[in-house]
Amino acid sequence: MIILGEDSQRMKDKDAQSHNISAARAVAEAVRSTLGPKGMDKMLVSSMGDVTVTNDGVTILQEMDIDNPTASMIVEVAETQEDEAGDGTTTAVAIAGELLKNAEDLLEQDIHPTAIIKGFHLASEKAREEIDNIAERVDPDDEEIVRKVAETSMTGKGAELNKELLGQLIVEAVRAVTVKADDGSNIVDLDFINIETQTGRSAGESELLNGAVIDKDPVHDDMPVDIEDAKVLLTNEPIELDETDVDAEIQLDSPDQLQAFLDSEEEELRAKVDAIEASGADVVFCQKGIDDMAQHYLAKKGILAVRRVKKSDIKFLKEVTGADIVSDLDDIDADALGTADIERDDADELFYVTGDDAHGVTLLLRGSTEHVVDELERGVGDALDVVASTISDGRVLAGGGAIEVELAKRLRDYADGVEGREQLAVEAFADSLELIPRVLAENSGLDAIDTLVDLRAAHADGQTRAGLNVFTGDVVDTFDAGVVEPAHAKEQALSSATEAANLVLKIDDIIAAGDLSTEGEEDEGGAPGGGMGGMGGMGGMGGMGGMM
Numbered sequence: 291m292i293i294l295g296e297d298s299q300r301m302k303d304k305d306a307q308s309h310n311i312s313a314a315r316a317v318a319e320a321v322r323s324t325l326g327p328k329g330m331d332k333m334l335v336s337s338m339g340d341v342t343v344t345n346d347g348v349t350i351l352q353e354m355d356i357d358n359p360t361a362s363m364i365v366e367v368a369e370t371q372e373d374e375a376g377d378g379t380t381t382a383v384a385i386a387g388e389l390l391k392n393a394e395d396l397l398e399q400d401i402h403p404t405a406i407i408k409g410f411h412l413a414s415e416k417a418r419e420e421i422d423n424i425a426e427r428v429d430p431d432d433e434e435i436v437r438k439v440a441e442t443s444m445t446g447k448g449a450e451l452n453k454e455l456l457g458q459l460i461v462e463a464v465r466a467v468t469v470k471a472d473d474g475s476n477i478v479d480l481d482f483i484n485i486e487t488q489t490g491r492s493a494g495e496s497e498l499l500n501g502a503v504i505d506k507d508p509v510h511d512d513m514p515v516d517i518e519d520a521k522v523l524l525t526n527e528p529i530e531l532d533e534t535d536v537d538a539e540i541q542l543d544s545p546d547q548l549q550a551f552l553d554s555e556e557e558e559l560r561a562k563v564d565a566i567e568a569s570g571a572d573v574v575f576c577q578k579g580i581d582d583m584a585q586h587y588l589a590k591k592g593i594l595a596v597r598r599v600k601k602s603d604i605k606f607l608k609e610v611t612g613a614d615i616v617s618d619l620d621d622i623d624a625d626a627l628g629t630a631d632i633e634r635d636d637a638d639e640l641f642y643v644t645g646d647d648a649h650g651v652t653l654l655l656r657g658s659t660e661h662v663v664d665e666l667e668r669g670v671g672d673a674l675d676v677v678a679s680t681i682s683d684g685r686v687l688a689g690g691g692a693i694e695v696e697l698a699k700r701l702r703d704y705a706d707g708v709e710g711r712e713q714l715a716v717e718a719f720a721d722s723l724e725l726i727p728r729v730l731a732e733n734s735g736l737d738a739i740d741t742l743v744d745l746r747a748a749h750a751d752g753q754t755r756a757g758l759n760v761f762t763g764d765v766v767d768t769f770d771a772g773v774v775e776p777a778h779a780k781e782q783a784l785s786s787a788t789e790a791a792n793l794v795l796k797i798d799d800i801i802a803a804g805d806l807s808t809e810g811e812e813d814e815g816g817a818p819g820g821g822m823g824g825m826g827g828m829g830g831m832g833g834m835g836g837m838m
Contacts, residue, residue: 307397310794311390313360318387320354321347321368325380326730327446327760343661345447346668347379348372360794367790374786375779376675377443381726386787388725392718393795401711407792409708409715414788416704416716417697417723418781424696424754425685425777426769430468430476437461438774439680440673442689445773447669452493456670459498459653464677466500466651478678484606484652485670487663488638491656496666499652501630501644502610504603506596508634509580510589515634515641517594522628522643523571524604525616528578529562529588529595531555556583562619563587569622573632575599575607594632596641609650610643676776685777690757690768691727693780695745698723719788727758734760741765 323330324345334342334353342353348368356362367386368379393406428435440457449456467482486503508515559581566574566588573594580588580597588595599607608615613628630645655670657663680686687693701720705713724742731741741758744765748756757768768774 304397306798307403307795308394310360310797311394313358314364314390314790314794315387317351317356317361317364318383318390321350321380322384322387322729323733324350325384325726326733327450328734329380329446330733341661342664344665344668345380346665346672347383349668351379351383360797363790363793367786370786371779371783375679375776375782377672378775378779378783381780382783382786384725384729385722385783386790388722389719389787389791390794392722393715393791396714396718399714401714403795403798405711406715406718407795409712410719410788410792410795412708412712413701413704413716413719414784416701417719417784420697420700421687421693421777421781421784422685424693425687427684428680428686430681430684433461435686435774436464436677436680438772439686439776440677442773442775443673443676444669447665447672449493449666449669449673452496455494456496457673459496460670460673460677463498463651463653464674464681467649468681476681476684478681480674480678482606482609482650483674484603484650485655485667486652487655487657487667488640489657489660489663491658493655493657493662493666495656497654499642499644499654500646501642501648501652502603502606502650503652503654504575504596504599504607504641504643505639506599506641507639509585509595509597512589513594514592515594515632515636517572517632520572520594520630520632521570522607522611522613522630522632523566523569523574523616523622523626524607524611524613524628525574525619526577526601526604527617527619528580529559529566529574529576529584529597529619530579530581531558559584560587563591563593565619565622566593567591569624569627571622571627573630575604577601577604606650607643610645610648612645612647676779679778680776683776683778686774687777687780688755688757688767688769689773689775690759690766690771691730691745692755692757692768693775694723694726695742695749695756696754699746699749730758730760731763734758734763736760736763 324332324347329345331343331345332350334344334350336353342349344350348371351365351368356365364383364386368383371379371382389410396406397403430436437457440460441453444450444453444456463483464478467480468476468478471477484502486505563584571593574588574596576595576597577599578597580595585595604615607613611628611630614626616622616626630643630648633642633644635642653670655663655666657666698720701716705716705720708716727745728738728742731738741763745756745758748765753767755767755769756765757773759766759768759771
């Protein structure tokens, strides 16, 4: 009996499982080489010709043109990891791919996917429990540990060369936006940290400002640009003549009528400026435009005005200055004004808006080129997230593969007490975790097998913090060496990877409406078992191959 449309395609059982696992592993292998301090970068070229050079896992996967639905599930792992933990995206994706690789070996041994899924779930729960047991409790006020977390996150990225300076700036920035909750816990609101970038300078000249940075010019050359204790007006209303909703024609009988009309327009603009002056404002940040005549009047009254300020910057200035955003210039309340010190940097053409009570800070990141500052911004963004996570959570782990090897050892001991075929899945989970130290070694030009043997021996001797020093190839106490990771990020990586792998393993039937194959795609590898070419392997991942 035929129940599907003639254009529909179907893949079942082992063919479907093999297809899904191959697609997921292809994504994982695409980012594996970026893992660790010595990981390599990827150059991604968009269809518009825009170039991105990065080794940030989630950025790579988002920029790749992935059409395969199974591969998209693995991309979601990276996106979830980025949203929840801020870092560890490559780790999460790599572990998910390795879990599926080991699961495929179990499937070939006729172990049912349900048993594998249950075993992976048990192992994930046990691993997260052991992470909590292994994790070091740190005081969020311990600046040295928190700074090491930031530096570890930036190592291997564009920010590495200046990680000491940037790490200190990041810690100070996060502390500035941290408040104590009623229960004594720390709450970090990263929305109050603004990141601005600037090219043409060294990354070592980056700085932290207690306030905002506005990359705009004054609207008139005669305006003051440096004002202490300024009264600041924020408005999202244009300082221009009101425009009618419909086109209108005015019939004039004499030049006097034309002059009267122009005078009325000028008077309307003067009234807006008079209202601003009467409020006591020294500085105006306007989200919309400012008429040339209004600029002239504002300059005559000694009021600094900046136009076309981004909406996000206006909102941030609200937190920095304490001002309200005014929508009606005809009715300005003096209480709506904020206070700040305004300073002009003529060399960089920036306005610094600072204040002692500013609830908002700005990281001004500098770099030689646009590509450099873009990668710097990604690295600092990840570091901000992990520092915030550490201060909120208060738990850290030794990095350099130490936690993965220790978890693998404990999971193998745990597997001895697991009944049934799930025991094999738990052991496969343990093997999958050891991918991380193996890849760290491979990416550093070291022998992966020798490294893993040495690490296992150290952990068998009770050295729970023994990890790989990728620069020397030695097994060291990575915690003491300053390689420190937040426990929350590692827990999230294991959870996301396990759930994604189990989701893929549970699929035993793929039904596609319509012909997904494209001309010549079958010749490039097609899909397992014929058909479904558009979903097959790397061929279904768009132009990824051309971007590596």
